[in-house]
Amino acid sequence: MRVTTRLALALVLPGFLAPLAARADEPCQSPYIQKLVGQEDFVYVWTLGIEGLGDGSDKLVTIGVNPARPDYGKVVSQLSVGGRHEAHHAGFTDDRRQLWAGGLDTSQIFVFDLASDPANPKLVNTIRDFVEKSGGVVGPHTFYPIPGRMLISALSNAADNGGKTALVEYTNDGSYVRTIWLPAGAEYGYDVRVNPHLNRMLTSSFAGRDNYMRPLGELLKDAEAMKRFGNTMVVWDFHARKPLQTLAVPGAPLEIRWAQGPRHEYAFTSAALTSKLWGVFRKDDGTFEAVELADIGDPAKVPLPVDISLSSDDRFLFVDSFMDGTVRVFDVAEPRKPKLVLEQKLGSQLNMVSQSWDGKRVYFTSSLLANWDGIGGDDEQFLRVFGWDGKALMPKFSVDFRAEKLGRPHIMHFGQAGFFAGAPKSEEVAARP
Amino acid sequence: MSAALLLLLALGAAAPRFEPPPPGSYELPPLGRVGAHTLLGSDGAPAPLLALAPGEAALVAFVYLHCPDACPMAHAAMQALDRDLAARPELAGRVTLVTVSFDPARDTPERMEALRRALAPRGRWRFFSAESPSAIDPVLADFGQDALRVAGAGGELQVASHTLKVFLVDSERRIRNVYSSGFLDPRILRNDLLSVLAE
Numbered sequence: 001m002r003v004t005t006r007l008a009l010a011l012v013l014p015g016f017l018a019p020l021a022a023r024a025d026e027p028c029q030s031p032y033i034q035k036l037v038g039q040e041d042f043v044y045v046w047t048l049g050i051e052g053l054g055d056g057s058d059k060l061v062t063i064g065v066n067p068a069r070p071d072y073g074k075v076v077s078q079l080s081v082g083g084r085h086e087a088h089h090a091g092f093t094d095d096r097r098q099l100w101a102g103g104l105d106t107s108q109i110f111v112f113d114l115a116s117d118p119a120n121p122k123l124v125n126t127i128r129d130f131v132e133k134s135g136g137v138v139g140p141h142t143f144y145p146i147p148g149r150m151l152i153s154a155l156s157n158a159a160d161n162g163g164k165t166a167l168v169e170y171t172n173d174g175s176y177v178r179t180i181w182l183p184a185g186a187e188y189g190y191d192v193r194v195n196p197h198l199n200r201m202l203t204s205s206f207a208g209r210d211n212y213m214r215p216l217g218e219l220l221k222d223a224e225a226m227k228r229f230g231n232t233m234v235v236w237d238f239h240a241r242k243p244l245q246t247l248a249v250p251g252a253p254l255e256i257r258w259a260q261g262p263r264h265e266y267a268f269t270s271a272a273l274t275s276k277l278w279g280v281f282r283k284d285d286g287t288f289e290a291v292e293l294a295d296i297g298d299p300a301k302v303p304l305p306v307d308i309s310l311s312s313d314d315r316f317l318f319v320d321s322f323m324d325g326t327v328r329v330f331d332v333a334e335p336r337k338p339k340l341v342l343e344q345k346l347g348s349q350l351n352m353v354s355q356s357w358d359g360k361r362v363y364f365t366s367s368l369l370a371n372w373d374g375i376g377g378d379d380e381q382f383l384r385v386f387g388w389d390g391k392a393l394m395p396k397f398s399v400d401f402r403a404e405k406l407g408r409p410h411i412m413h414f415g416q417a418g419f420f421a422g423a424p425k426s427e428e429v430a431a432r433p
Numbered sequence: 434m435s436a437a438l439l440l441l442l443a444l445g446a447a448a449p450r451f452e453p454p455p456p457g458s459y460e461l462p463p464l465g466r467v468g469a470h471t472l473l474g475s476d477g478a479p480a481p482l483l484a485l486a487p488g489e490a491a492l493v494a495f496v497y498l499h500c501p502d503a504c505p506m507a508h509a510a511m512q513a514l515d516r517d518l519a520a521r522p523e524l525a526g527r528v529t530l531v532t533v534s535f536d537p538a539r540d541t542p543e544r545m546e547a548l549r550r551a552l553a554p555r556g557r558w559r560f561f562s563a564e565s566p567s568a569i570d571p572v573l574a575d576f577g578q579d580a581l582r583v584a585g586a587g588g589e590l591q592v593a594s595h596t597l598k599v600f601l602v603d604s605e606r607r608i609r610n611v612y613s614s615g616f617l618d619p620r621i622l623r624n625d626l627l628s629v630l631a632e
């Protein structure tokens with residue numbers, strides 16, 4: 001009998017289900033998400049509007065990135081949300097059918113349907129009462145899917161626009177669930193990432209609205225304001241959502257990337273203001289330690305490391321730095337001894353980096369924050385795509401977001417035309433007997 | 434280590450390296466309420482999907498029998514929990530396990546009955562199918578369970594893939610937690626049940 005046979009096979013042949021392990025994650029995405037492991041067809045770019053450029057509004061831009069398709073290297077679609085909200089980060093729901101995208105200035109959240117037509121996302125919901133529902137949380141940043149809901153880490157609060165902030169949960173259909181404020185002594189927030197195998201969640205820390213909405217040149221001269229950046233990471237019991245440990249990581253630790261190997265019990269982050277690469281390692285007693293691993297460029301020149309991306313085999317860590325427009329690639333096969341294997345300037349400024357699951361394609365964008373971009377003088381805005389062979393970046397194509405009148409490109413996520421093929425459309429469901 | 438936990442490990446999950454938080458030490462806020470649905474039991478007769486008395490709870494897993502990887506993980510986790518509950522009579526009478534196929538074109542009540550026999554429940558563990566995709570789709574939408582279907586050889590729609598989700602539902606039909614392959618740990622399921630049942 002088929003069922004009995006299947007179960008018996010599973011019991012005696014562990015390798016029978018090996019593909020599940022191989023598909024356990026996509027680089028830098030939540031481990032709870034449906035992943036895209038083949039050639040991506042589209043990259044969705046959450047883009048800040050620029051006054052006087054095009055319609056001037058924030059928008060979701062879809063770029064064709066599959067060389068086998070006629071739309072390769074072209075803008076496939078663009079969907080304005082109306083107004084400028086300081087478009088920043090975005091994340092898929094666990095089933096990848098929707099993309100939630102946030103505005104750091106207005107704290108609005110835009111929910112795009114990707115499943116109906118992956119080439120042409122549709123805006124299906126706008127959450128305008130995030131601040132009220134959450135009890136005064138401001139600046140939704142990371143959108144991190146967990147089963148059936150969205151976990152959102154924020155940057156600020158409505159009481160003083162400072163760095164004290166919280167994690168906020170919504171159901172996938174957009175209903176508010178709860179707010180969890182960061183603990184005393186580590187109140188600042190930025191990124192959130194979970195390691196299910198360890199039941200541990202890490203959060204990092206940046207700055208409040210008063211700082212991130214202020215022009216960078218002005219901010220750097222304000223010694224008091226420069227004290228109001230995060231210097232901590234928090235280790236949480238994920239299931240209980242309870243803080244367990246506060247780690248000292250000076251200089252605004254930003255993006256967090258857990259290693260994905262089942263015995264790889266560590267994560268990386270970069271500290272923006274001190275230009276340091278850090279590791280967070282699980283110790284034998286189950287607690288964690290934060291270890292300074294390497295300089296990122298010359299810290300004296302404040303290169304401002306921003307986004308990082310760890311390959312799915314935990315081998316290469318890409319680190320972008322904003323001020324010098326440079327990507328540095330570290331070989332982190334020995335995570336406590338990272339080796340710099342590539343340093344390459346990609347533009348006048350550089351922020352986000354995303355790599356395909358197989359690590360063969362790497363995508364970069366230029367914008368950090370509307371009031372921080374262009375501090376070096378040249379406010380170029382681009383998406384640049386490269387091949388990666390473990391040694392060198394090979395240019396594939398670039399999209400000039402100014403020439404295309406799109407705006408400031410920020411976070412990137414991948415889509416595939418056939419990812420939802422076979423999904424019943426609502427009219428089909430209704431028409432069936 | 435139980436055979437079911439061994440199976441979970443064989444399914445690709447390394448041995449969990451944590452102790453779950455104790456029951457009652459954390460919150461499980463409601464994630465919405467599901468409606469009263471009627472589906473086909475494994476005996477072929479219509480039956481309510483959830484028939485919970487006050488003080489009871491259920492775990493609901495959506496599966497399909499052609500599922501190559503994730504669904505066996507759900508079966509294994511549910512079976513581990515079934516065995517665990519059987520050893521805890523104070524809990525066994527208050528918990529219902531529910532396995533629902535959302536591939537009615539292929540997973541008939543007879544096939545679900547075969548699955549039930551293969552898994553050999555020791556406690557309350559019910560198996561459901563549906564008359565047609567249109568009968569199961571409102572249930573999927575209500576729970577927030579995605580499913581991709583493709584046309585089979587005969588033109589009928591068959592499930593091709595889904596995101597594995599198991600739902601903890603309290604006696605008021607409120608979803609209290611959702612589990613996927615990354616967190617389908619029988620110890621977590623048990624402690625969450627204990628937390629909800631202690632309210």
